[in-house]
Amino acid sequence: MANSGGGSAEYITHHLTDWCAGCAADHQPGGLVDFGAFTLDLIVVGLICAALVALLALFVRKHLTIEDPSGIQMAVEAGVEYVSDQVGQVFHKRNDFVGAMALTIFLWVSLMNLTDLIPVDLVPGVLGGIGQVFGAENVYFRIVPTAALDTPFAMALVVFAVMIYYQIRANGPGGYIKRFLTHPYGKWGAPANVITTLIDDVSKPVSLALRLFGNMFAGELIFALLAMLTLSALSPPSAMVAVWAPLHFIGGFVWSVFHLLIVFLQAFIFAVLAIVYLGMAQQTEH
Template sequence: MATENTGGGSVEYIQHHLTNLSVGQGFWQLNIDTLIFSFLLGGLILFVAMKIGQNLRTETPGRFQNAVEGVLEFVDNQVKDSFGGKAPALIAPLALTILIWVWLMNFMDLIPIDLIPAIAHGLGVNYLKVVPTTDLNTPLAMALVVFMLTVYYNLKVKGFGGYIKMFLFHPFGKFFIPVNIVMTLIEELAKPISLGLRLFGNMFAGELVFMLIALLTLGATVSASLLIWFPLQVVLDLAWLIFHILVISLQAFIFMVLTIVYLGMAHIDADSH
């Protein structure tokens, strides 16, 4: 697919796969493919959740229901560990949504890299990125929502005065107020930035490895060398795919846990003021 839209070289192939289907330019650019796949996966979560709710069985639950209940219990335990069993009602559903949604978006990276773009090309769509978390806008947008919730709970629990005191007197006390303001501001802003960049960096790197493996037989013709490179490509693809399953799951878990921790810190710190 890439060779039909570019000159067929390695650089062109990678650039093509890193280009979003978008409208607008600059700050007003919208990556349509990111929005489409994000909303489709979000809709899938809602659909499955609705079906599970309609078919709940308390006496003889099926395997899928048991698996779902296991995930729910796992997330609930993570929240209780951070909040001491006194978490607001929003936290557990938010953590569960983040875990599943981020995992599904990451899972798109396990689909053969040229499959969906090739189908889209056949329908006249020349550019398409199918992994929302490899678009920096997605992780940073999610991290920004977490940051806004953190500020909200800080203000709700500490009050405006208590929140301002955190900037004035943390971490070095009342004699270093200018330093405290700078340090605390950097600390607070670093949370959403690191949260988003960690997810983006790992997923972008994983997608890039799949591209590099695909380059082994890019534009190859039927020859003796193909008999060597193609089996090697299959082995490398399979090995990286198996390892990447761990990566996508770990990144979804880390994003969820850090969200819980950051929101929990707003409540824990309140006890010390």
């Protein structure tokens, strides 16, 4: 963990820096898109959350019962029923793939978002101590995958790819291309049609990713700012720590309760919008 004595800017920068393989000396990718950089912390935490979702599914499946369902089973069944209703309202035919995809998105994003409730200095502090044992001067590790652009955009691009597949399946390759040339201004407005349709399509994954990223990044930043209430009184140590430490605890608790709503709300919005976008994509163009 970065030394708080380096100032608030250094502290915040440290918490917003990824454990990155293939990054430059400043631990930053070469640009907004850098295929040679891998944010290992986001990958590790994302895989752990994915494994927990898989274990939950296996647990519910193993203990599935009609006579005496557990609370977890009833919660999962309620989620499956709600998602099935949403898919049924959008799709003309039964579509188990989209329903399973949306429920998986909700559970996975919820778990990744919940990591924001882990004390902001806990994981970086533990890993920093381990790193010092092995001679590492600075250890960077961001615990919230959805608070970085990588994870939300990766999920949004998967939804976008499935959306294109449904558009081609519904209209055929020729119909898919024709949509760019004739919609929405008719065949005489082909240049404007291409631009308008591209903006319409690309805005869906972009808005999907930025909405999740923006909310979770703001939450992560606020937790770091709250932590600085106490750290500011410890560098150098002063009697004000008796004031700032309780304020840190109270502020952190209040924000955690409020942020818990954001955690599940953003996961819900991402899953529902994925259903809506895929439902729109399977409509036949006339």
